[in-house]
Amino acid sequence: MFESTDSSGARELQPLLHDVVICLAAPAFVASPRDGQLRGLRAEGFYGHDRRLLHTACLLIDGREPEPIGVQPLGPDQVRFTSVHRYPQDHTDDPTLIVERVRTAGGGEDILLRNVGTVLRRLHVELALATDLVGIADVKRGRAGRPVPCTAVTDPAGLDWRSHTGRAEVRAVGDRSAPEVTDGPEGGTFTWPRMLLRPGESRRIRVSVAGGAVPSPPAHPGAPTSAAPWDEPDVRGDRRLIALVRRGLDDLRALRLADPERIGPGSPEDQFIAAGCPWYLTLFGRDSIWSARMMLPLGTDLARGTLWALARRQGTAHDVFRDEAPGRILHELRPATAEHGHGLRLPSHYYGSVDATPLFVILLVEAWNWGLPDADVDALLPYAQRAMEWVVETSTEDEDGLLRYYPRPGGLRHQSWKDSEDAVRDALGRRIEPPLALCEVQGYAYQAAAGLAALLAARGRVEPAERLHAWAASLRKRFADAFWLPSPHGAAPRYVAIAVGRGLTPVSGPASNMGQLLSTGILDLDGCRDVAAWLASPELNSGWGLRSRSAALPGFNPMSYHGGSVWTHDTAIAIQGLCAAGCHEAASVLTEGLLDAAAHFAYRMPELYGGDARTEDSPAPLAYPAACRPQGWSAASGVAVLSALLGLYPDARHQVLRIRPAPLGPLRVDGMRLAGHRLNVEVSASGEVTASGLPAGWSHDSGGV
CATH class of the missing domain: 2.70.98.40 (Glycoside hydrolase, family 65, N-terminal domain)
Structure with a gap:
């Protein structure tokens, strides 16, 4: 890199x-x-x-x-x-x-x-x-x-x-x-x-x-002309969390871009979050989607703009140089073809990402649950179905029935969020080459299929919903059979392999990727508990956040891009998953580390930072020297942690807001948005929940996990 x-x-x-x-x-x-x-x-x-x-x-x-x-x-x-x-x-x-x-x-x-x-x-x-x-x-x-x-x-x-x-x-x-x-x-x-x-x-x-x-690239995103598409919440609680949310929202406003195309002459501007400054100040499928997902508690307009910006550029044909295929979602958009070194030559419209396509489907489903208007859901649904068709077809063509990536010469070698040249190493520190099926990508595919099935069922489309449910159940079983590795002396008896190669050969060595599985539904309760034990262990928990690779493995480097550093968004996603799974003790450990680290960065979280262990006399965490700052999903991570601690899980089909707060102290947030209504939620020190501003016909459920 x-x-x-x-x-x-x-x-x-x-x-x-x-x-x-x-x-x-x-x-x-x-x-x-x-x-x-x-x-x-x-x-x-x-x-x-x-x-x-x-x-x-x-x-x-x-x-x-x-x-x-x-x-x-x-x-x-x-x-x-x-x-x-x-x-x-x-x-x-x-x-x-x-x-x-x-x-x-x-x-x-x-x-x-x-x-x-x-x-x-x-x-x-x-x-x-x-x-x-x-x-x-x-x-x-x-x-x-x-x-x-x-x-x-x-x-x-x-x-x-x-x-x-x-x-x-x-x-x-x-x-x-x-x-x-x-x-x-x-x-x-x-x-x-x-x-x-x-x-x-x-x-x-x-x-x-x-x-x-000269001339300006046609239809290329530019500076927005309207206000930020989210509400500013009033947060009361941990001062570090308040500062992290406030600074993140300031940076997200600066990272906004707008698609010059609109649905119609009077329709709203479609805004999205650029991936990061200075290297990735453009539309990135994966990054922009994750930023919009994290921001959903503050309104669905950012998700709407992100979905439309990507839907307009959804793949329609097979193109080897662009890695394009029908239904596939864009990885990155640039003004022109560019040489990136190491023989990497990428076109202006590049689709070389295995995860952006299922993440697109997930964003639509989650935006629907947070109250995206029916007109937008129905208009975007065909794009989500085409994206899901790409996921299913690509998996069906794989000999193991998994969502795997096959890079072309001159394109990205690794096609998930860990996309550096040495992103995937085994327990001996050896580089593992693609084609690979990454663990978190299978989780995304499962979550996309299950979520889209629920959305289709709510629209009365029972037959395609049942097919997707069956496919998701089959993937869940294949995952359980292929990805677990024993670890007799580890933090838990087993862990999830970062990936499997051909012939279902698992890539050994604990890595942070398994933390992104917790919210997808692909793990059962025992699996969630085993993953939680690993995330909280000294091998992966640096004390300042979640390491990308276990510190006990050869090749661990606290200042490598993906081989031991801490990624802000990765830690926040793990916290979300731990809270969703009810693993609050592990969530508390990672949350405290992340918030303490944020104070050392003046609450402008870098893309990634060093994974050295935190001790009584250790220095403050240091940003990776070439990290983007501000960076989209890092800036949005404060809102993601806020929502995780409140435990907010809306269900549009049944019009119920489930609230499962983490027992980590009192917290009150006014000015969130649910289905266009101002939502206020308070959790007392004893864990009692108060919610107001729910839309008509909605109720809230603050029962046990």
Whole structure:
């Protein structure tokens, strides 16, 4: 995941992000070092629609760089960098000139110069700008492009760049302060040569940045024009959980994208959550679906938008390069075909995901249970049926009757959420190559079939519902026969294999994947208890969250992408499943670890972080150095944990809201949504449940598990 090789054989490294400051307003973002100076290094720059618009914005005052003293986020889309400029000839060590740069994603930056000294200042201010206009795939590979020449323009004063191929352009424009502009083959400069600042006086400089592909990709998602499609809840309880939910919702607002296509002229905008910034700021089937699933307690509009964005791009034909097949759900959408290194070449519409298709069906079923209007359910149902047909047909064609993936050359080797090159290893640390049937994917397939059967039965379509029930029951038995491995000295007598290969050969070694089975229904109660014991054990529970691979196995690496690190969403999904299965002690252990970790990340949870064991004197958890932050399903994980602790399980067919709270302290949440109505739920310290705002005809059941 980190490196690629150029034509000379030299190794190129993926840029690290651990000290990068990101401001975001999808599809635009800015990645900056902590001093605010963009110098054309690593991943820094202004971006839009997967393209770097500027990689250099370097400020000089009197020929010197200001000295950085602080950085302050002003919201997901803005950040302020503060520096000082000192003069050796002054008779004081105090700063006399303060420089504040406010950078805005999708806009540009404001530079405020404040003379806080006692003498008149005559300043020579320069802002050097440059770009390579490369795509995000090249940036991720550690590749910089050739400098792009720029041209000075007037009225207003600015600089224009056009890529060597003519397929991208960008313009930077100064404000009414009318800077002098110089251009050149490697960039240009705005200059304010005689800026006078009296004592106590300030001067503001504004520079806007805009650009993108030429022409713009047709029907490509862009910035939303309407409000976020969810309600803001009022949460009272654990302060860490409150902060995690609040910060996550702020980041989710910044990660929103909108499909330019709509059902009709007056229909709502279809919004969804981009997977993550900076590498995956686009529609990702799996990631966008999981984000929408986690957000269902706050309304069904995000699920609706996500479903429609994916339904419009559902596979209709067999295409080897795109890995497309009829009914298959998109894995990722990009503006153009891109080279990702390691021989990986992906088209703009890529379907190489084995899990997005059953997850699409699950999202529709869960949105129906949370009250998605019947008109939307009925309109989306044919897409879900085609998706389920792909799942059943693909499994039927498999010699073992499992949902397995067969990657093409040049595509992703592994096609579930653990999709790195070494994502699947056995107990000896050996890489296991596909074709593989992953355990959680069988769980998704089972849950999709059972849920869609219930939805069809509620629509009076008994025969297809019964066929799906029978198929799901058969898959459940095949799973039970193939995936369990004995472990005489482990946390439980057995565990679920991460995958099985051909001939039903199981891949040994406990991994976090089995935690995602708990909510699917494919495990019986004894199986849930065995999995819970493993998730809470020191092998998988780091104390800060759930490790992706057991720490007791060869090849465990706490800072690997999928071989021992902790994924925020994976931990949250396990907590949801543990609560649903009534395994509250294990759920409490993982919840406490996740919330404590969140405090160390200022509640902006990274995509993944280190899986080192938590001890009394251990350091704080560290983000994986190239992790996306913010990231969609990480940001939504706070709401997922909130819903899990409340124990909310709506049943649209019987119009009953089951409430099975975890006994983890008092919690009250006002302002959730069920079938379009404001829902309020309170759980007292003693476990008593109060619910109000239920839709007409609905009741709630807070009985035992």
